[in-house]
Amino acid sequence: MTGNTLSGRRAQAARNDDAILAAARAVFIAEPDAPIGEVARVAGVGISALYRRYPSKEALLATLCRDGLRRFVAIAEAAREVAGPWEAFVEFLRGVVDADVHSLTVHLAGRFPPTPEHRELAVRAGALESEILHRAQRAGVVRGDLESTDLPMLYEQLAGIRLGDPERIRELRRRYLDVHLAGLRSDAAGYGPLPGAAPTQAELGARWNRPAES
Template structure:
């Protein structure tokens, strides 16, 4: 017979497990995979015994953190695949990977290296993540939005580099611009802005074809007026929130020296 107190205990256990996973992800990002379990327990606000009850070994904790991260990314890719055009979905997914992984370098490295792990959960999550990435890549290539000859391993290596770039850059918006410029190298016509000539009856004019600064979707820029930077209100709002968050971070860090970072 299940009592109310039993249900409450299970709910507490689930909350504690989630706290430990979040704390472990932060600790691994800041200190590398050598972060001590005592530090993880402190960050989670639980005792070391609680950590060991949920994760008897450090390897089990690694697996759980990586599995949750990869499952979240794979679900994001599946949603994009269902809702967006192939090229937009692919580049949006890459930005998701970089944006969510730049503080979790070890996760990127595990996937890129295809490390052998003894437990099946992480193996299944890596396979799902790679399957989603491959499907998005091939769909974008069929749509003409990504260069032929690019494979999933190339994309994984590129995203690992982009995540490192974003993590190392002191200005997140500027780092994201560099990431987008790098990812644009996967497009048939590399570069954020291309030029296309057309005739309008009075001669040849030039029309700029740019990319949305948030999602990378193609934009047709008018020959006059203010430059178009975003494909819609959603991307504009996301960019604004990032700028505001970056400004808050800069104000909080004002006067502080650079923090050391463990590769």
């Protein structure tokens, strides 16, 4: 077997993998309970080609979630370098919402067993998120009664906007993120303190627990 043949096969395998992951994102973001065969159909590959790369639906979901967590960390690390605390906070939230990271993480939670890498990435993501928020609060530009555990609830609300084509969805999510941002500024505290308590880490973490088999 020649080197050119091997290179050609590797290139085809890489193309197949890209197609599978793109199809999986589209299929499982729309319907997490969709069968894995639907991913193969949308990707235009045979089911055997899919199973050679991902032996189960759980393995595919775990990969999507890992990629989403990596993307979240990259967005947060980039936002952390922005000079202004408010600008960094806005850059971070817009990056997370635009990338639809929530749909690749919590939206898929409980459907596969998290790995140590998932947990490490989640811890890193949470630390960066808290750092960006607390920096903005120390600068007096974000209301002080906002907790870092409140932010995932904002992502969840905005990820629920699925009206129209992708460009329209992006536009609407940006619109309503700006509504949220107006209420997150420190001068919005004139409306009074936030009612109730922020979600606990235990409440947020419970969503990653796999449901018991019936």
